[in-house]
Ligand code: AN0
């Protein structure tokens with residue numbers, strides 16, 4: 001595997017889930033695979049889970065790890081080609097990438113959507129420059145449009161907790177005071193559509209996700225109807241994807257005070273089939289979800305985060321095996 005961005009990159013999902021189970025039973029099974037191989041993790045944005053779980057995964061495989069926080073000590077990087085660099089940016093990504101590539105064997109990238117230029121974000125411009133100019137395998141640790149390590153961990157968690165062959169999984173939009181990317185819901189939709197689940201998305205009008213990720217999904221604008229019979233409720237906020245109106249890309253369409261009826265509370269959960277609550281974290285309590293719902297024993301937010309180590313170990317193992 002030379003690039004990990006989309007669900008197709010991992011191939012057969014049942015095989016990937018079987019590997020995840022194998023790793024979970026013995027996470028050090030491939031502890032010599034990464035000997036003398038170096039992972040470089042490049043962060044353009046904050047992280048708690050991705051930073052720790054991906055580093056742990058690399059250690060499970062015997063790799064060496066270097067972590068670079070671009071905004072905390074590196075030169076400020078220009079990412080667009082053709083600009084006259086007379087501002088605060090001292091170095092161009094086009095030199096920085098091959099330099100970074102020369103010190104490592106595998107590169108993980110966290111580079112969120114800027115949410116101002118839809119075309120730039122949806123072309124995965126920064127990620128693709130790493131693919132093109134690093135000379136090394138690259139994987140997404142949440143890029144402009146996707147967060148596949150999260151979606152894979154979510155799928156593992158659903159597989160571990162499902163009670164039926166075809167569980168109903170509902171992705172619900174929830175309110176948030178700041179403008180957030182679409183990467184998590186995009187990947188979640190893409191992975192759920194490739195998995196053996198009945199998948200429904202619910203959100204207020206105007207928040208339609210890009211059909212490149214959601215084609216084939218059921219969209220239900222009535223949140224209550226969507227929740228009925230659900231086995232898993234996956235909450236997430238996202239800003240306007242700009243599908244129907246490109247000028248609204250990255251915007252919050254309504255003041256969040258007016259949208260608090262979308263917050264997942266115990267009444268929402270009472271509409272479901274005793275569903276498990278899920279969220280990728282970090283989560284704002286009593287915006288996205290109430291204290292009692294996230295603290296309920298059936299909530300899966302901590303197991304999901306723990307499974308990030310498993311999804312990252314499988315992905316890094318695949319990459320190491322293809323070096
Ligand atoms: C990010 C997002 O919504 O994409 C990261 C989630 C894993 N969340 C925030 O910035 C709060």
Ligand code: CP
Nearest residue numbers: 047048049050280281
């Ligand atoms: N879920 C997730 O990716 O969390 P971090 O942003 O803390 O890495």
